[in-house]
Amino acid sequence: MSTLTHECVQAVSAEMRFGIMDLYAAYSAALDEGRYKDWADCFTTHAEYRLTTKENHDRGLPIAIIYCDGKGMIDDRAFTTTETTISQPRALRHIVSGISVRADGDGYRVGADFLILQTMLDRMTEVVMSGRYIDRVVVDGDRLLFESRVCVTDTLLYPTSVVAPV
Amino acid sequence: METEIKWATRAATTTGASDRAAAPDYVWPDGGCSRIPFWVYTDEAIYRREQERIFRGPNWAYVALECEIPNPGDFKRSFVGDLPIVVVRDTDGSVNAFSNSCAHRGVAFCQSEHGNTKSFTCPYHHWSYDLKGNVTGLPFRRGYKGKGGMPADFDLSQHRAQPLAVSVRNGAIFASFDSSVEPFEDYLGPRMLSYFDRVFDGRKLELLGYMRQRIDGNWKFMFENLKDPYHASLLHVFFVTFGLFRMDAESAIEMDETGRHGAMINRRGGKLDDVAAHEMRQTLRSDMQLKDTRVLDLIREYPGDVTAVMCTFWPNLIIQQQSNTLAMRHVVPRGPDSHDLHWTFFGYADDTPEMRAHRIRQANLMGPAGFVSVDDSEVMVMSQEGVTPYNDRAGVAEMAGRTVEDHDHTITEVAVRGLYQHYRKVMGL
Numbered sequence: 001m002s003t004l005t006h007e008c009v010q011a012v013s014a015e016m017r018f019g020i021m022d023l024y025a026a027y028s029a030a031l032d033e034g035r036y037k038d039w040a041d042c043f044t045t046h047a048e049y050r051l052t053t054k055e056n057h058d059r060g061l062p063i064a065i066i067y068c069d070g071k072g073m074i075d076d077r078a079f080t081t082t083e084t085t086i087s088q089p090r091a092l093r094h095i096v097s098g099i100s101v102r103a104d105g106d107g108y109r110v111g112a113d114f115l116i117l118q119t120m121l122d123r124m125t126e127v128v129m130s131g132r133y134i135d136r137v138v139v140d141g142d143r144l145l146f147e148s149r150v151c152v153t154d155t156l157l158y159p160t161s162v163v164a165p166v
Numbered sequence: 167m168e169t170e171i172k173w174a175t176r177a178a179t180t181t182g183a184s185d186r187a188a189a190p191d192y193v194w195p196d197g198g199c200s201r202i203p204f205w206v207y208t209d210e211a212i213y214r215r216e217q218e219r220i221f222r223g224p225n226w227a228y229v230a231l232e233c234e235i236p237n238p239g240d241f242k243r244s245f246v247g248d249l250p251i252v253v254v255r256d257t258d259g260s261v262n263a264f265s266n267s268c269a270h271r272g273v274a275f276c277q278s279e280h281g282n283t284k285s286f287t288c289p290y291h292h293w294s295y296d297l298k299g300n301v302t303g304l305p306f307r308r309g310y311k312g313k314g315g316m317p318a319d320f321d322l323s324q325h326r327a328q329p330l331a332v333s334v335r336n337g338a339i340f341a342s343f344d345s346s347v348e349p350f351e352d353y354l355g356p357r358m359l360s361y362f363d364r365v366f367d368g369r370k371l372e373l374l375g376y377m378r379q380r381i382d383g384n385w386k387f388m389f390e391n392l393k394d395p396y397h398a399s400l401l402h403v404f405f406v407t408f409g410l411f412r413m414d415a416e417s418a419i420e421m422d423e424t425g426r427h428g429a430m431i432n433r434r435g436g437k438l439d440d441v442a443a444h445e446m447r448q449t450l451r452s453d454m455q456l457k458d459t460r461v462l463d464l465i466r467e468y469p470g471d472v473t474a475v476m477c478t479f480w481p482n483l484i485i486q487q488q489s490n491t492l493a494m495r496h497v498v499p500r501g502p503d504s505h506d507l508h509w510t511f512f513g514y515a516d517d518t519p520e521m522r523a524h525r526i527r528q529a530n531l532m533g534p535a536g537f538v539s540v541d542d543s544e545v546m547v548m549s550q551e552g553v554t555p556y557n558d559r560a561g562v563a564e565m566a567g568r569t570v571e572d573h574d575h576t577i578t579e580v581a582v583r584g585l586y587q588h589y590r591k592v593m594g595l
Contacts, residue, residue, distance in 0.1 A: 076457055162535035
């Protein structure tokens with residue numbers, strides 16, 4: 001007998017799943033290629049974006065390493081990343097896997113694991129952080145966008161700096 | 167100009183035998199505290215001497231906030247220098263601190279970051295501890311069926327996790343391995359104490375959360391950074407462009423009598439004059455605007471017109487008050503070329519929901535991804551990259567003179583000199 005519980009859930013179409021996967025791919029590509037404006041355009045007008053640690057998240061501590069409350073702050077984060085931040089040159093690479101999708105009213109609860117690798121001039125490629133995206137994705141006009149993305153990192157001690165959104 | 171470092175083997179007259187064994191003699195370059203030999207950032211023996219004399223010495227090191235351990239039995243792991251300790255709230259409400267190293271075989275027995283407990287038990291041989299760090303029992307002390315067990319003269323009371331002296335003031339907890347340390351209030355001195363009390367005014371605090379980062383640069387770079395306002399108007403595009411910190415604003419650098427503690431006191435920039443604008447021309451980006459300026463909002467909450475006070479309290483604490491973002495930055499050295507920075511963000515328990523939300527939003531300025539503080543952590547790595555291979559050289563800290571006194575402006579490295587004036591004395595260098 002199967003030990004899996006078969007919940008009665010609202011079915012998510014293959015088309016929608018592929019659409020969400022495309023959003024994830026576009027998001028990672030925008031960050032890895034340093035196109036932060038394109039990153040910001042993955043969010044709705046009233047979106048929330050947070051980067052926090054598992055420790056803060058599990059304990060309900062509200063501080064976030066990056067906290068954006070609305071698209072304006074997300075745009076500002078994109079802008080400051082390239083225009084005001086002084087940092088050592090590096091390449092960042094997002095590895096995202098295990099996307100799970102669940103219908104939730106007019107949107108979708110989506111989750112995925114992420115790993116970010118960093119390559120710098122005089123250092124070997126190293127892991128910056130691992131964690132999980134906890135997202136809500138909605139249809140906005142003819143696009144799928146993040147209404148909420150909370151990046152919860154297993155990593156508690158970040159190597160040097162977090163120079164870009166996650 | 168380069169300064170030649172004299173590497174001399176000097177007859178050791180002032181240093182003890184253990185120091186001689188631990189470190190060769192180093193000779194500070196001419197120029198006193200306005201010259202900083204790069205070996206203070208790179209040398210293993212210097213690092214060990216720092217741990218011995220500074221972090222195990224008679225200084226009050228920051229270890230925790232009271233709001234992290236509000237109830238009896240609450241504990242958290244912490245560090246003094248690179249030494250792991252446990253900070254715990256006792257049943258009578260007092261705060262204890264002891265080494266996180268078992269009296270038996272040295273195991274770091276407390277492995278939880280925080281929690282609540284009636285006692286601690288080492289996982290290795292189950293030696294148990296009370297909330298004061300006393301060993302309260304150990305299995306098979308009397309042996310089993312007449313075999314084994316501790317010697318008859320084994321005295322349990324002689325074994326405990328090494329205790330630290332503890333001082334609590336208005337919600338912040340400090341500890342010292344050396345119980346001869348002067349009272350906390352005398353240690354800070356009246357002026358630095360007034361800056362401490364400005365933020366820790368007796369109101370109950372609320373813990374907002376943590377950020378931590380490992381920066382591959384010597385721990386003193388972090389301390390110097392907050393004692394060096396000269397860089398702030400040049401490195402930090404965000405600060406200068408959005409007026410949070412500018413060299414033309416009314417400001418001051420103050421120290422205690424020893425130079426070991428400092429306060430960087432700032433007001434926001436007003437109308438910018440042409441001379442200041444010219445000097446900061448590479449940093450000032452007048453074309454830039456934020457779409458959502460709430461992150462810059464300043465809600466007046468302290469007396470006077472000062473908008474930021476960054477305190478550097480020897481040997482391991484930076485108190486951050488920039489506008490409405492408040493944090494303890496706890497420096498944990500990790501060898502000569504690396505340190506961890508533990509940020510504990512907090513507010514006041516009586517904050518309005520609006521103020522609480524504002525503090526959380528304004529935290530974007532700070533931390534490992536902060537609009538401002540990323541620049542600093544990145545530069546510290548660049549510093550280490552430059553000083554390690556050139557550790558026969560010395561740095562120059564001559565902005566606004568070569569001596570140590572308070573200044574009523576920020577175009578100065580005077581507090582860096584103050585730091586090294588004290589450092590040399592403590593380190594015997």
